[in-house]
Structures are given as structure tokens and as C-alpha cells.
Amino acid sequence: FFSSHSAIDTRQAEPWSFGESVETISRNYISLRYKLLPYIYAAFNESVESGMPVNRSLAIDYSFDDNIYNPQFQHEYLFGPSILVAPVESTKDLTQVYLPEGEWYDFHTDETHSGNSIIISPSPIHLLPLFVKAGSIIPMHQQIQYTGEESEDTLFLHIYNGRQNTIFTYYEDDGETYDYEKEEFYRREMIFDAETKTVTLNKPQGSFTTKFNHVIAILHGFEGHHKFSLNGHSVSVQKYELNLLDALNSEDAVFTVNHSKPIKVKRTGALKLVSDKMVISWK
Structure with missing residues (x-):
């Protein structure tokens, strides 16, 4: 659940093939993935038992929230039951993120945000916007x-x-x-x-x-x-x-x-x- 692929006669896809910054960013997130393995393994067990996707659309948990169907926010998803991921283009240093109902923690800073709101989140190349549901x-x-x-x-x-x-x-x-x-x-x-x-x-x-x-x-x-x-x-x-x-x-x-x-x-x-x-x- 974390791999990079390439094919014959195509550019190499190893992290170090794209320069020092990409290598360091990749190392950071690979290290985070290994720390999260107990959470990830539990999420896969949930998927086996119930069919719930590990990466799940916000529509599963927040079906009646009209904002999640806005094309601007349809790329957001839950990684397991607790972590909201907001992918963003590498050229953006700031991005708008919609947080559904409840309270959310910025994964990187522990800053809290109220749900049912749109926030401006820093998103430089090395920082993927991640948020943790309060009570998790x-x-x-x-x-x-x-x-x-x-x-x-x-x-x-x-x-x-x-x-x-x-x-x-x-x-x-x-x-x-x-x-x-x-x-x-x-x-x-x-x-x-x-x-x-x-x-x-x-x-x-x-x-x-x-x-x-x-x-x-x-x-x-x-x-x-x-x-x-x-x-x-x-x-x-x-x-x-x-x-x-x-x-x-x-x-x-x-x-x-x-x-x-x-x-x-x-x-x-x-x-x-x-x-x-x-x-x-x-x-």
C-alpha cells in the first residue's frame, strides 16, 4: 500500500531519480507510513471484514453534506476512519480544504478547526494537508x-x-x-x-x-x-x-x-x- 512503478523504456521512478528534495520528501512520508502501520493494518482488517475501503470517499461518512460534492473538494478522502487527506497540486503553496462536521486537528501542528467550514491550509511541496478527526x-x-x-x-x-x-x-x-x-x-x-x-x-x-x-x-x-x-x-x-x-x-x-x-x-x-x-x- 505504498509503491512506485515504472515500465521498460520509461523514466526511472525511484525517489532519488527526481533530485535531493524529492528524495527527502519521499523519505519523510515513507517513514511516516512505517510509523502508521498499526493503524493501516487495522484499516485493512476493517476492509476485509466489512468491505469498507481503506481510502474512502467522504460521501460514505458524510452523505448528506452537500459541500463534499462540490468539485473543488471531491478529491478529499478519509484514509482509514480518522485521517482526512486533501491532495493538492505541487505548484500550490496554499489550498482550500473543506472539513465536514465535528472538530479536526491539523496533523502537522495540532491546530484545531471547527467542521462544516472551509479553511486555507498551507500546502508547500513537502507538506500534504492532513487532518485528524477529534476523538480519534x-x-x-x-x-x-x-x-x-x-x-x-x-x-x-x-x-x-x-x-x-x-x-x-x-x-x-x-x-x-x-x-x-x-x-x-x-x-x-x-x-x-x-x-x-x-x-x-x-x-x-x-x-x-x-x-x-x-x-x-x-x-x-x-x-x-x-x-x-x-x-x-x-x-x-x-x-x-x-x-x-x-x-x-x-x-x-x-x-x-x-x-x-x-x-x-x-x-x-x-x-x-x-x-x-x-x-x-x-x-
Whole structure:
């Protein structure tokens, strides 16, 4: 789900064939793709189980929103259940993006935007406009260099605070065989509840053992919350500066200044990932 193709007697398509800037941009997004593999794998499982496309038209989730049928915004789509992608021509440094109902986080800066609105988003060549639906839970792991490489034993749950309740179904299997047909998988519902101010990891289903022994919660939009707990026990949370995607310092300084700074978030320490129900709460 991330490849570049060419044919005999055509120009080479490797990233380094187009110059240093394109190579660096490609490396950044390839690295992001590897970090997102837990999210991507879960999205593919959803596709297998329900037929829901991994890249899905906004018309699926927002069928009655007339704005998404505007030709100006028909190229936008959801990547999995939580990430809105707004592709843009490489010649544009700014682009209009329509955000459907709800609240959305700029993936690169954590700036929040109200839905049902059109915003102006920076879109220099190295910065693809990406937005995360508030209330989302996005699992990531440490950057790896190829899909078969063993990652560290810590799963990072990026939790985006919001007013909308959501459910994300996390999924793992061996990635190679059909043993998942014999329920040798690890499937776990992760529920964001805005009213009770909790994220609940229900007991996992299946007989497969997850490769992760610990989980760290990366907390986006929790500036006003200072007390966190796991199953009723206090959890220490620290301020943290996060870089999800490296910017190109050689590009336009206006956009580099605003979009290469680390995102200021909060994060828990490494929490033991157990098979019993886990409830993270905040005040």
C-alpha cells in the first residue's frame, strides 16, 4: 500500500531519480507510513471484514453534506476512519480544504478547526494537508525500515481529545498465514468516551498474542487536563515535543517556520499492556 512503478523504456521512478528534495520528501512520508502501520493494518482488517475501503470517499461518512460534492473538494478522502487527506497540486503553496462536521486537528501542528467550514491550509511541496478527526485513537509504533523488521515492544496510542465518542478496532495477526481464519488474531476495541472522559481498551478477542508489551498514550488537545489515571490508579504525565513528520528546512521559510516546530503534547510513561480491560481517565 505504498509503491512506485515504472515500465521498460520509461523514466526511472525511484525517489532519488527526481533530485535531493524529492528524495527527502519521499523519505519523510515513507517513514511516516512505517510509523502508521498499526493503524493501516487495522484499516485493512476493517476492509476485509466489512468491505469498507481503506481510502474512502467522504460521501460514505458524510452523505448528506452537500459541500463534499462540490468539485473543488471531491478529491478529499478519509484514509482509514480518522485521517482526512486533501491532495493538492505541487505548484500550490496554499489550498482550500473543506472539513465536514465535528472538530479536526491539523496533523502537522495540532491546530484545531471547527467542521462544516472551509479553511486555507498551507500546502508547500513537502507538506500534504492532513487532518485528524477529534476523538480519534491512532495507534503507531517506532519507525522501522521494512515491514518484516521487529519494532520495539511499545505501542503508541495517539489520542485526540474531542466532544465526539468514537470506537477504533485495533487488529494484529501473524501477517503471513491464514491462521486468522482459526481466530488466531488479536482484536481489541478502543473506545473514546467524551462524556465520561475515558479511553477504554476492552479485553482482546482471539488467541494471538500481541507483539507489544507496553503502551504509551500520546495526548493531543489535553492542555486543560492535569490528572490522569489507569483503572483508578494515578498515572504520571509529562509534557512532550513530538515530530510526526520532518519538514524540509530548505523550502519556503514561511511554511517551514510554522510547520517544522515540534507539536507540544502530553504523554504517559510506558504502561503495561494487559489482557484485562484498561481504562484511562482524565480530569
